[in-house]
Structure formats: C-alpha cells, structure tokens
Amino acid sequence: MHNLLLKNVRPLGGATTDMLVRDGVIVEIGSIAEQQGVAVEDGGNAIVWPGLIDAHTHLDKTNWGMAWHENNREAVLRSRIDYERENRIAIGLDPHRQSMRHAIGLAANGASHIRSHVDIDTTHGLTLVEGVLETREKLAGIIDIELVAFPQSGVMVMPGTVELLDEALANGCTVLGGIDPCGIDRDPKGQLDVLFQLALKHGVDVDIHLHEAGELGAFTMELIFERVRANGMQGRFGISHAFALGMNDYLRVGKLIEEIAELDIAILTTGAPSATVPSVKRLREAGVRVGAGCDGIRDTWGPWGQPDMMDRARIIGMKNAVRSDIDLRHMLELVSQGGADVMRLDGYGVAVGDKADFTLLAGETVAHAVVETTPRPAVIKAGRVIARNGTCIVDMP
Amino acid sequence: MHNLLLKNVRPLGGATTDMLVRDGVIVEIGSIAEQQGVAVEDGGNAIVWPGLIDAHTHLDKTNWGMAWHENNREAVLRSRIDYERENRIAIGLDPHRQSMRHAIGLAANGASHIRSHVDIDTTHGLTLVEGVLETREKLAGIIDIELVAFPQSGVMVMPGTVELLDEALANGCTVLGGIDPCGIDRDPKGQLDVLFQLALKHGVDVDIHLHEAGELGAFTMELIFERVRANGMQGRFGISHAFALGMNDYLRVGKLIEEIAELDIAILTTGAPSATVPSVKRLREAGVRVGAGCDGIRDTWGPWGQPDMMDRARIIGMKNAVRSDIDLRHMLELVSQGGADVMRLDGYGVAVGDKADFTLLAGETVAHAVVETTPRPAVIKAGRVIARNGTCIVDMP
The missing domain is CATH 3.20.20.140 (Metal-dependent hydrolases)
Structure with a gap:
C-alpha cells in the first residue's frame, strides 16, 4: 500500500483537482500541497477513472x-x-x-x-x-x-x-x-x-x-x-x-x-x-x-x-x-x-475512502476518451504508478 | 515519379527479396545491388503490399x-x-x-x-x-x-x-x-x-x-x-x-x-x-x-x-x-x-510493370499483419517514401 499525491487530474471527467492517497486509500480530493514522504505524480489534466x-x-x-x-x-x-x-x-x-x-x-x-x-x-x-x-x-x-x-x-x-x-x-x-x-x-x-x-x-x-x-x-x-x-x-x-x-x-x-x-x-x-x-x-x-x-x-x-x-x-x-x-x-x-x-468489489471508485486503483485517460471529455486510441498516460494500483504510456513496470516474461 | 531500391521485403508475404523502382514503376524484383542515383530503403523484412x-x-x-x-x-x-x-x-x-x-x-x-x-x-x-x-x-x-x-x-x-x-x-x-x-x-x-x-x-x-x-x-x-x-x-x-x-x-x-x-x-x-x-x-x-x-x-x-x-x-x-x-x-x-x-485502377499490384504504390506491413505472416495494430513501417507512393511509422512527410494543417 502506497502514498501518492496525484496533481492536476479530472475525476470522472470533472474539474481539475488533486487527489491524496495514503496507504492505498483516497483520503483527500481538492487543492493539495506537496507533503513529506509522499510521491507526486502530475496527471497533466488527464481524466482519472477507477481501474x-x-x-x-x-x-x-x-x-x-x-x-x-x-x-x-x-x-x-x-x-x-x-x-x-x-x-x-x-x-x-x-x-x-x-x-x-x-x-x-x-x-x-x-x-x-x-x-x-x-x-x-x-x-x-x-x-x-x-x-x-x-x-x-x-x-x-x-x-x-x-x-x-x-x-x-x-x-x-x-x-x-x-x-x-x-x-x-x-x-x-x-x-x-x-x-x-x-x-x-x-x-x-x-x-x-x-x-x-x-x-x-x-x-x-x-x-x-x-x-x-x-x-x-x-x-x-x-x-x-x-x-x-x-x-x-x-x-x-x-x-x-x-x-x-x-x-x-x-x-x-x-x-x-x-x-x-x-x-x-x-x-x-x-x-x-x-x-x-x-x-x-x-x-x-x-x-x-x-x-x-x-x-x-x-x-x-x-x-x-x-x-x-x-x-x-x-x-x-x-x-x-x-x-x-x-x-x-x-x-x-x-x-x-x-x-x-x-x-462485488469493495471500495471501488474515485471518492474519498475508495481504494486508489485508477487509470488516467487521454481525452478532452469522457466520450472523447472512449474513442481515442492513445495509450493510458498512467495507471495507478494501490497508490503506486504501475504503468506509463502503455508500458507496465513489470516486463512481460 | 521516383526511383527507389527497396531492400529486404516480402512481396505479398512471400520470400524476402528486393524491388527496384524507376520513374514510379516496378522494373525488377530479385536480389538487386545498389545503383547510382537510386535511393535505398531497407524494408527490414516487412511484408510489402499494394497501397x-x-x-x-x-x-x-x-x-x-x-x-x-x-x-x-x-x-x-x-x-x-x-x-x-x-x-x-x-x-x-x-x-x-x-x-x-x-x-x-x-x-x-x-x-x-x-x-x-x-x-x-x-x-x-x-x-x-x-x-x-x-x-x-x-x-x-x-x-x-x-x-x-x-x-x-x-x-x-x-x-x-x-x-x-x-x-x-x-x-x-x-x-x-x-x-x-x-x-x-x-x-x-x-x-x-x-x-x-x-x-x-x-x-x-x-x-x-x-x-x-x-x-x-x-x-x-x-x-x-x-x-x-x-x-x-x-x-x-x-x-x-x-x-x-x-x-x-x-x-x-x-x-x-x-x-x-x-x-x-x-x-x-x-x-x-x-x-x-x-x-x-x-x-x-x-x-x-x-x-x-x-x-x-x-x-x-x-x-x-x-x-x-x-x-x-x-x-x-x-x-x-x-x-x-x-x-x-x-x-x-x-x-x-x-x-x-x-x-478500375491500372497498374495496381506488386509485380514488374505495376505502379510503385506500396505499404509495408508489420507481421510474421499476412494474417498476423491484419490483426497487428502497430503502425506501418513505411508507405511508398510513386516510388517515394511518403510515411514512416504512422507519420506522413506532409504535416496535417
């Protein structure tokens, strides 16, 4: 379980904000300053969507x-x-x-x-x-x-x-x-x-x-x-x-x-x-x-x-x-x-209290993201970035 | 209309060979040496298919x-x-x-x-x-x-x-x-x-x-x-x-x-x-x-x-x-x-005498190339390379 400050993302395609994850759980959504011991990821204004x-x-x-x-x-x-x-x-x-x-x-x-x-x-x-x-x-x-x-x-x-x-x-x-x-x-x-x-x-x-x-x-x-x-x-x-x-x-x-x-x-x-x-x-x-x-x-x-x-x-x-x-x-x-x-997954979503399993999506709007074929800018599992631009941190055997 | 020596390609998914284009027309298929005044493109063993x-x-x-x-x-x-x-x-x-x-x-x-x-x-x-x-x-x-x-x-x-x-x-x-x-x-x-x-x-x-x-x-x-x-x-x-x-x-x-x-x-x-x-x-x-x-x-x-x-x-x-x-x-x-x-296009194909309009395809076989979603390694029009890896030499306005 990881800590992460995800800056500049649009939860479910809404307004741009930041999300703070502690021990793999979303604890805060809003304008959040950098914190000691918390990795920072800039979402570049991407949509953030549950995994x-x-x-x-x-x-x-x-x-x-x-x-x-x-x-x-x-x-x-x-x-x-x-x-x-x-x-x-x-x-x-x-x-x-x-x-x-x-x-x-x-x-x-x-x-x-x-x-x-x-x-x-x-x-x-x-x-x-x-x-x-x-x-x-x-x-x-x-x-x-x-x-x-x-x-x-x-x-x-x-x-x-x-x-x-x-x-x-x-x-x-x-x-x-x-x-x-x-x-x-x-x-x-x-x-x-x-x-x-x-x-x-x-x-x-x-x-x-x-x-x-x-x-x-x-x-x-x-x-x-x-x-x-x-x-x-x-x-x-x-x-x-x-x-x-x-x-x-x-x-x-x-x-x-x-x-x-x-x-x-x-x-x-x-x-x-x-x-x-x-x-x-x-x-x-x-x-x-x-x-x-x-x-x-x-x-x-x-x-x-x-x-x-x-x-x-x-x-x-x-x-x-x-x-x-x-x-x-x-x-x-x-x-x-x-x-x-x-x-029947527990804690699924992008609200405070939910598990920090997300994907970022490229697109101006949610509809645009669905038809767009570019890779996901980043994927986060339990508060850790596990993939960027279509490449996972674990190599295929 | 251009000249081009296309090395190491597989016409229609067949055996690897070279193709020589003069004035936008295929003039030779086989093992061909480099020639004065003819641009060379290495096909990297890709399939070559008509445009x-x-x-x-x-x-x-x-x-x-x-x-x-x-x-x-x-x-x-x-x-x-x-x-x-x-x-x-x-x-x-x-x-x-x-x-x-x-x-x-x-x-x-x-x-x-x-x-x-x-x-x-x-x-x-x-x-x-x-x-x-x-x-x-x-x-x-x-x-x-x-x-x-x-x-x-x-x-x-x-x-x-x-x-x-x-x-x-x-x-x-x-x-x-x-x-x-x-x-x-x-x-x-x-x-x-x-x-x-x-x-x-x-x-x-x-x-x-x-x-x-x-x-x-x-x-x-x-x-x-x-x-x-x-x-x-x-x-x-x-x-x-x-x-x-x-x-x-x-x-x-x-x-x-x-x-x-x-x-x-x-x-x-x-x-x-x-x-x-x-x-x-x-x-x-x-x-x-x-x-x-x-x-x-x-x-x-x-x-x-x-x-x-x-x-x-x-x-x-x-x-x-x-x-x-x-x-x-x-x-x-x-x-x-x-x-x-x-x-009803004239001179369409990859045989000698056909017009040099091709695309290279990534794939071990023709069937593989159809399901593969990677960009085309190169596209040739009238004997000139006009795109590589999904990017055309002409920018979109």
Missing part, C-alpha cells in the same frame, strides 16, 4: 508474444475445444507465462481487476489453474485476479470433471464456471444440478458461458431461473455472453430480462461483433448488473482482440450502435463500475 | 483534429443530415482543412487511393467539392483522390440539386453518387431515372449509398437492376453499404447477389458493426467486385473510426466472423485489390 475491469477473460489461452499461430481449422465450437485441449502444451501455451503476458498487458492498459475463467479438464487436471494462481501471486499489487473454475470441455460429457471442479473450488478458484449445458454438454439438467450443488457446497458464485442462441439459450436460461429461485441464489449467478438475449423477438427477450433483473442475475458481455449480443442499453434500463470482458485474445480460437478494456469498450459500443456522448460514457462505465458490480 | 484503398469515405465531414464535438442528438438519418448541412461551417468543418487531415491520416497508414463522396446540396453548392479538389491537388504524389458528387440531402426532395450534380460532374467529380431513393428521397423512380440520365450524359460511373435494409433495400436494388440492364450500364454501377444484403433470408439474398454478379455491379462495404451487412465471403464466392471503406470518421454523425484501412479490415473481419488465416488474407485483399477492382 478498468476485465470481467470475462481467459488468461490461460492466449498465444500473445509467441510465434504466429496459423489457424485454418473449421469454426465449430466442439472441434476448437478439442483442438486446444489436445495441443495446448505442445504448441507452447504455458499457463503461467502466457497468463503473465495477458495480465500485464491488461494492467498496462489501465485494468485493476480481472475475472479469468481457467480451463479445468481431465487432460490437465488443475495444472492450468496452478499456472494462473502463480501469476496472481506474482502480480499482487499490480493487478487483482479472480479465478473461475471453468469446465471448458464440458461437465457431464467428460466424467471426472465434477471432482476436479470440486477440488479447484477448495484450492484457489472462488467462482464456479459452466458451459452450454445443451450445446456442449448435451445434458442441461445434469450440468445445472451439479453446478448449483457445487456452488452451494463451497458458498461461491456461478458464472456460466452461454453461447446458446435463440430459443435454445432461452430454454437454458429458464432452467437457470428455476434453480436460482429454488436454491436462493439470487444475486449470485452470472451469465456470460447470453447470445439468446440478442435474438430478434422483442417481447420474448423482454420477459427473459425481467426475470434476470428480478433474480439479480449478472450479465457479462464481450460485444462479439459477429454474434447476436444482448443490448447493453436495454439491460441497463432494466437495472441488470452488466460487466464486460475481452474474452480470449489471439488464441487457438481466433486471432482478434487486445489486452485492453478501452479497445473492448469501443467494440461493444460499435456493436451496440452507440453514437452519443451519453452512451459513450455508458461504455466506459461498463468496463469499470459494471465489472465492479458483477464482482 | 491500401479507401473506396468509401467522406473527406469533407470529419472533425479530426478539432475540439471534441459533443453529440447527444437523436440517431435518425434525416435529422443527422439536416444538422450537418445547417451547422457544418459554423462548427468549423472547413472542407479543405478537414479533408487534408483525413487524407493525410489515410496516407500515413498505408493508403494510396481514396474514393471520397463529397456533399453537394443547395446550401453549399459546390464549395465542399472545391475544398476537396484543393486537397487533391495539394496531395498529388502523396495519395490519389477520386471525387463522387454526392447528394447527401437528397435529390428530388431538394430542388436545385440535379443542376448542381450536373455542374459537379463537369468540374472535377468523376463518379456520380446517390442516396436512399426511398428512405431519404421518397421518390425512387424519380431519383434513379435522374442518376442514370446524368451518368450517361457525363459518361461516369455511379456509386449510390443504400442504407435501406430488408425488403425496402431489395426493392430499390431491383429498380437499379432494371435500369443498369436497360441503359447498358453493366460494370459501371456501385452500391455502397447494401444493408439489404445482410437480411436474414438466404434465398432472397442469393437471388439479389446473382443479379449483382450478372450485371457486374460493385458492392462497397464498411462492415458497420451495428447494421445488417453483406457477407463479404458470399459476395466473393459469387464473383462480385467488393471494395471497402472507412466511411465517416469522427464527424457529426458519430464518434467512431480511424483514418486507417487496416483498422477497417479488422472491423469488417470481426463483423464477418473471420477467424482463419485464409479469411484474414481475404480481409487485406478487400481493402486493397478489392478497392482497385471497384475503381
């Missing part, structure tokens, strides 16, 4: 920094899952080294927190989790990492996976994942019953991947709603992707969103440009907690993406037909406060 | 480099058109200065050719065209600019516009534009008959904006097909946006594409992330000429976009669900050869 949050990514998957991975395989979910599981070690996807690269990239671009799904399967057991846990430890004070025990290859379809998820939740994973109970697992009742049982046993939240589109995804959502209600899991369930909410049926989607809001289920979006994605505006209007994430970046699944939540804000904004300054601000809130709402 | 082509943009619209333009107006096409027409001069959209900024940005990022629609309306007459023509003249040897006489505010709905289009085609515009004959102009027969009449009179191609989606756009396309056939305009008509081709009716879209291919109509796409866009893969398979463009960047319409065709290749690729190396290469061809096909 960005990647609330849906896969730290164990990227081939960032490795030789280019040629990919002319078919674009079928199941075959991509199998290819990755069978080849990841052989092609050099060391889970610790690659997660370090990915997480350092996110920190360099302004993120303070990550929720990472990490593959758990009967081929690798918990070794991928162990690699990411090592990264979490090494990057303590740089960026916070939350691990989701993620059965990428399926649960019921891969006997032995349930036991591994159980073990992972006792060893470092604090959220339980899941994946397409119909599309991938072919047994929606089976997978969902297991997930709720494990979540209740360990007292953890659930965050399930739901790529299932249209009526299939809506069906799975209904099964989820029934179980959230029956098990008293209101406020503790998240649905990632939720492509079914992008289907072209206004009333049907409205009913689903109504239940999502009532059960306080969180939605996590990546704004996948080629998919049917939930309308972030409609979810916001319904009072749903919505976070956002980069998802996989440059991995065996696909070549796109940057370890940069501002880049993601742009992708989500363009996909959601955002044009106005008001809506641009909403995109920035999505990749910051939205993620904090989903992850 | 990128922005085949659909609006040089007269951007507020790039100006103070941030706050925009909380409603997102209705007609009201955006009227706002821009009524306020563009007052808010500082000087057509010459702003088109210089936009075009220099494109050149700095590897473009060699631009097709720009330029607004013609009864408020401004031809003054916006004149501003862009001045830019075209000043940037001769840096980037080539083709002007489309574009009736942004409508044709039939704005009496006096037809005469201005006629005048523009006699004074520097070499392509005739049009816009939503139903949606904007409310008189599809009226506008289309006028467009064909003017095009035949001046012997120019047509490139019409068609935002009309679904069946409305399909109807307008049918009116276009009839007139292309009746007037012998095969190969000389282009449809920009063509959102109707993104509608969810496989057979209906197939019939439209069949006619588009038969009549050799070109399609220009911007990959608009929030719209229904044509499938570039399906058009390619049907043998349709397809170009791509940045469209408006940071203007009174919306905040998005960069003056960078590699950024546009990424946007189109993500929207079109591109993942494989083969399809990534197609995205790069779309923003280069695709535009050349639409604009």
Whole structure:
C-alpha cells in the first residue's frame, strides 16, 4: 500500500483537482500541497477513472508474444475445444507465462481487476489453474485476479470433471464456471444440478458461458431461473455472453430480462461483433448488473482482440450502435463500475475512502476518451504508478 | 515519379527479396545491388503490399483534429443530415482543412487511393467539392483522390440539386453518387431515372449509398437492376453499404447477389458493426467486385473510426466472423485489390510493370499483419517514401 499525491487530474471527467492517497486509500480530493514522504505524480489534466475491469477473460489461452499461430481449422465450437485441449502444451501455451503476458498487458492498459475463467479438464487436471494462481501471486499489487473454475470441455460429457471442479473450488478458484449445458454438454439438467450443488457446497458464485442462441439459450436460461429461485441464489449467478438475449423477438427477450433483473442475475458481455449480443442499453434500463470482458485474445480460437478494456469498450459500443456522448460514457462505465458490480468489489471508485486503483485517460471529455486510441498516460494500483504510456513496470516474461 | 531500391521485403508475404523502382514503376524484383542515383530503403523484412484503398469515405465531414464535438442528438438519418448541412461551417468543418487531415491520416497508414463522396446540396453548392479538389491537388504524389458528387440531402426532395450534380460532374467529380431513393428521397423512380440520365450524359460511373435494409433495400436494388440492364450500364454501377444484403433470408439474398454478379455491379462495404451487412465471403464466392471503406470518421454523425484501412479490415473481419488465416488474407485483399477492382485502377499490384504504390506491413505472416495494430513501417507512393511509422512527410494543417 502506497502514498501518492496525484496533481492536476479530472475525476470522472470533472474539474481539475488533486487527489491524496495514503496507504492505498483516497483520503483527500481538492487543492493539495506537496507533503513529506509522499510521491507526486502530475496527471497533466488527464481524466482519472477507477481501474478498468476485465470481467470475462481467459488468461490461460492466449498465444500473445509467441510465434504466429496459423489457424485454418473449421469454426465449430466442439472441434476448437478439442483442438486446444489436445495441443495446448505442445504448441507452447504455458499457463503461467502466457497468463503473465495477458495480465500485464491488461494492467498496462489501465485494468485493476480481472475475472479469468481457467480451463479445468481431465487432460490437465488443475495444472492450468496452478499456472494462473502463480501469476496472481506474482502480480499482487499490480493487478487483482479472480479465478473461475471453468469446465471448458464440458461437465457431464467428460466424467471426472465434477471432482476436479470440486477440488479447484477448495484450492484457489472462488467462482464456479459452466458451459452450454445443451450445446456442449448435451445434458442441461445434469450440468445445472451439479453446478448449483457445487456452488452451494463451497458458498461461491456461478458464472456460466452461454453461447446458446435463440430459443435454445432461452430454454437454458429458464432452467437457470428455476434453480436460482429454488436454491436462493439470487444475486449470485452470472451469465456470460447470453447470445439468446440478442435474438430478434422483442417481447420474448423482454420477459427473459425481467426475470434476470428480478433474480439479480449478472450479465457479462464481450460485444462479439459477429454474434447476436444482448443490448447493453436495454439491460441497463432494466437495472441488470452488466460487466464486460475481452474474452480470449489471439488464441487457438481466433486471432482478434487486445489486452485492453478501452479497445473492448469501443467494440461493444460499435456493436451496440452507440453514437452519443451519453452512451459513450455508458461504455466506459461498463468496463469499470459494471465489472465492479458483477464482482462485488469493495471500495471501488474515485471518492474519498475508495481504494486508489485508477487509470488516467487521454481525452478532452469522457466520450472523447472512449474513442481515442492513445495509450493510458498512467495507471495507478494501490497508490503506486504501475504503468506509463502503455508500458507496465513489470516486463512481460 | 521516383526511383527507389527497396531492400529486404516480402512481396505479398512471400520470400524476402528486393524491388527496384524507376520513374514510379516496378522494373525488377530479385536480389538487386545498389545503383547510382537510386535511393535505398531497407524494408527490414516487412511484408510489402499494394497501397491500401479507401473506396468509401467522406473527406469533407470529419472533425479530426478539432475540439471534441459533443453529440447527444437523436440517431435518425434525416435529422443527422439536416444538422450537418445547417451547422457544418459554423462548427468549423472547413472542407479543405478537414479533408487534408483525413487524407493525410489515410496516407500515413498505408493508403494510396481514396474514393471520397463529397456533399453537394443547395446550401453549399459546390464549395465542399472545391475544398476537396484543393486537397487533391495539394496531395498529388502523396495519395490519389477520386471525387463522387454526392447528394447527401437528397435529390428530388431538394430542388436545385440535379443542376448542381450536373455542374459537379463537369468540374472535377468523376463518379456520380446517390442516396436512399426511398428512405431519404421518397421518390425512387424519380431519383434513379435522374442518376442514370446524368451518368450517361457525363459518361461516369455511379456509386449510390443504400442504407435501406430488408425488403425496402431489395426493392430499390431491383429498380437499379432494371435500369443498369436497360441503359447498358453493366460494370459501371456501385452500391455502397447494401444493408439489404445482410437480411436474414438466404434465398432472397442469393437471388439479389446473382443479379449483382450478372450485371457486374460493385458492392462497397464498411462492415458497420451495428447494421445488417453483406457477407463479404458470399459476395466473393459469387464473383462480385467488393471494395471497402472507412466511411465517416469522427464527424457529426458519430464518434467512431480511424483514418486507417487496416483498422477497417479488422472491423469488417470481426463483423464477418473471420477467424482463419485464409479469411484474414481475404480481409487485406478487400481493402486493397478489392478497392482497385471497384475503381478500375491500372497498374495496381506488386509485380514488374505495376505502379510503385506500396505499404509495408508489420507481421510474421499476412494474417498476423491484419490483426497487428502497430503502425506501418513505411508507405511508398510513386516510388517515394511518403510515411514512416504512422507519420506522413506532409504535416496535417
């Protein structure tokens, strides 16, 4: 925990002021003189915004920094899952080294927190989790990492996976994942019953991947709603992707969103440009907690993406037909406060008493900052400057 | 026209070699020694690719480099058109200065050719065209600019516009534009008959904006097909946006594409992330000429976009669900050869005898170059290095 006097910054795009941090907490905002033993950083009139949050990514998957991975395989979910599981070690996807690269990239671009799904399967057991846990430890004070025990290859379809998820939740994973109970697992009742049982046993939240589109995804959502209600899991369930909410049926989607809001289920979006994605505006209007994430970046699944939540804000904004300054601000809130709402972070913000996790943003206004592609002037974690102009104080391995 | 020895480059991503340019034309490819009076550029083993082509943009619209333009107006096409027409001069959209900024940005990022629609309306007459023509003249040897006489505010709905289009085609515009004959102009027969009449009179191609989606756009396309056939305009008509081709009716879209291919109509796409866009893969398979463009960047319409065709290749690729190396290469061809096909450019390519308009690309492979966001190492126009690392030898005014 560090002390810092941040001079000449504009909190949330407001008037220029100074901020004083002691022991990693904001203690004063106003015109503040330099003080003994307190490092000074001049913000150069930049906007100061709470640390960005990647609330849906896969730290164990990227081939960032490795030789280019040629990919002319078919674009079928199941075959991509199998290819990755069978080849990841052989092609050099060391889970610790690659997660370090990915997480350092996110920190360099302004993120303070990550929720990472990490593959758990009967081929690798918990070794991928162990690699990411090592990264979490090494990057303590740089960026916070939350691990989701993620059965990428399926649960019921891969006997032995349930036991591994159980073990992972006792060893470092604090959220339980899941994946397409119909599309991938072919047994929606089976997978969902297991997930709720494990979540209740360990007292953890659930965050399930739901790529299932249209009526299939809506069906799975209904099964989820029934179980959230029956098990008293209101406020503790998240649905990632939720492509079914992008289907072209206004009333049907409205009913689903109504239940999502009532059960306080969180939605996590990546704004996948080629998919049917939930309308972030409609979810916001319904009072749903919505976070956002980069998802996989440059991995065996696909070549796109940057370890940069501002880049993601742009992708989500363009996909959601955002044009106005008001809506641009909403995109920035999505990749910051939205993620904090989903992850239930304490002391998140830029008010006195909040934790000193910030990023500076270049831009005349908040809207301008969202479309601007220049690096973040500086990133501060727990009161310490951990990155400047896109370069983190920790080198990528 | 310049001489240049380009050492250590990989034409189209192939093996490393050298290229010799004399008087702006490629005269030799192979291992070539330095020569008297010929400038030498070391390509550092970068990929060399023909100059990128922005085949659909609006040089007269951007507020790039100006103070941030706050925009909380409603997102209705007609009201955006009227706002821009009524306020563009007052808010500082000087057509010459702003088109210089936009075009220099494109050149700095590897473009060699631009097709720009330029607004013609009864408020401004031809003054916006004149501003862009001045830019075209000043940037001769840096980037080539083709002007489309574009009736942004409508044709039939704005009496006096037809005469201005006629005048523009006699004074520097070499392509005739049009816009939503139903949606904007409310008189599809009226506008289309006028467009064909003017095009035949001046012997120019047509490139019409068609935002009309679904069946409305399909109807307008049918009116276009009839007139292309009746007037012998095969190969000389282009449809920009063509959102109707993104509608969810496989057979209906197939019939439209069949006619588009038969009549050799070109399609220009911007990959608009929030719209229904044509499938570039399906058009390619049907043998349709397809170009791509940045469209408006940071203007009174919306905040998005960069003056960078590699950024546009990424946007189109993500929207079109591109993942494989083969399809990534197609995205790069779309923003280069695709535009050349639409604009019917002579001597376009990187073979002996072609014009020396190139860009270097950073990347191990062509696919890697498409997803990489680093600046172009160097851009060459007519055998002269006109930009390095994203900075053009001509400063933005």
